[in-house]
Amino acid sequence: MNIHTLSIMTFSINLLTDLQTMWQYGFMQHAFEAGTIVAIVAGIVGFFVVLRRSSFAAHALSHIGFAGAAGAVLFGLDPIIGLLAFTSGGGIAMALLGRRAAQRDVQIGTVLAFMLGLGVLFISLYSGYATEAYSILFGEILGISYGDVLVTLAASLVILLAVAVVYRPLLFASLDEDVAEAKGLPMLSLGIIFMVLVAFATSISVQVVGVLLIFSLMVTPAAIAQRFAKRPLQGIVISVAIALAATWAGLFIAFYEPYPVSFFITSIVFALYILTIVIEKFYSRMMRPSQA
């Protein structure tokens, strides 16, 4: 069974029956399981990424991860190991260089490009398996094994536990850096913990959307959420809901249409982003009719 024979599946109006049909296939089940876990984690970690204005650093980490994943493939290891090792190392380095360094886009961009180049070298040394490169770059959620789901689940539990522990200090440090520092919070440690969280979240998200499309799960849902949310928890819930909805809908549509899941996920998130901006513009015009 591969994705191309799937296109002969026909869509029925009863969504529940459709889901039951999909879940008869092991790979679809794994895709939904991994997709759900990743969407929750990416939505939560992404909220802090957007709050701290670190989206470019997150983007760069995913590219650093590409070199790691490609290197792991070259040495016959599971790509997720290379991803975790490289993104964690890169994240810690960025945190040690300081938060201001994490916002220097030229330096980050330079390292990012070098890492992509390194990844290309590794891939070509691996006797040219283009499919490997393709799945790391753009995601291959339909190829996820049960073992991958377990690794994803384990990594997610670590991330969620860590977020629960650092939640308030990280929020404080992100919103009000100087006061948080004066109150005695360990700013460097918090910075490192945050970047490692981003590294882990990036590594597991790569399976779903790939390194190039990481923004669609880690940044855009949280960015939409932060246009509405008045409370941090509310923002996290909206962010997770958008990431989940996009992932589920993307998988659902991809079962019937012969196009990549990551295309559908990124498109849905993009459409929601545009919709948000349009609604906002509309509202702000409605709110001040007196000035017209």
Added chain:
Amino acid sequence: MDAKHSEIIAAEDLAAGYQDKIVWRDANFSIEHGEFVAIIGPNGSGKTTLFRLLLGLQSPADGVINVFGARPKRGNQLIGYMPQRHLVDGEMTIEAIELVRLGLSGKNWGFSLFSKNDLEAAHRALKSVGAEDLAHRSLGVLSGGELQRVFLAVALVSDPDLLLLDEPLSNLDIRRERELVHLINDVVRSRNVTALLIAHNINPLLPFLDKVIYIANGRVATGKPKDVLTSETLSALYGTPVEVLRDSHGNFAVIGIEENQTHCEHSHVEHHDL
């Protein structure tokens, strides 16, 4: 507060900066409980550095400084700090109360879905600065004066004994500036706390001040405003002849140093509103 605790801050031969780059030296002063003190001086003279010493974020280059009878330590819960802030991002939708509550519970590890103590304290703090109506407004839509009230509430929420306010009056128009000065004075007096406030312009503060710390030219002069703001004291501080003028409203203007243009600038505008 009993007599032996009445001295909140004591500096002895204090020098700030680093061995190869001293910002100021030979500072000797003490701040008593309940005093409202302004820290005045040109840009880059090391006013914020004094706050960093008091907060334990920086060590003295030389000499001794004590806060509440002990060496400064980072995370002292008796100190409420309001840093000089850049403007808040206009797209920040998080509401004011969420920032204020973090001033109390933001240092706690772990997750608490149901504790409302910090929310209640945050509401009280906002109320005490007359900003309870801002509680559920987004930070990004608040005006400069509204933001300063919210930031003051952040500093007050942990119920501190010492307030360190870094340029709370900057970026405010004259009317908002006067409102905030009155508010800060009310807070200091009604809570019976000690407050140090960094400012560019001493004039709106003058009626309320107990003491002035004047930092300029690598030196520090301290005392009652009428003793510090004299031609003799400031000339000695700057090491060059300086003239202090007073107008009929009691406003000060310092003449003779370029950096002090700001002192005059404001005092003139001030008259229109008086």
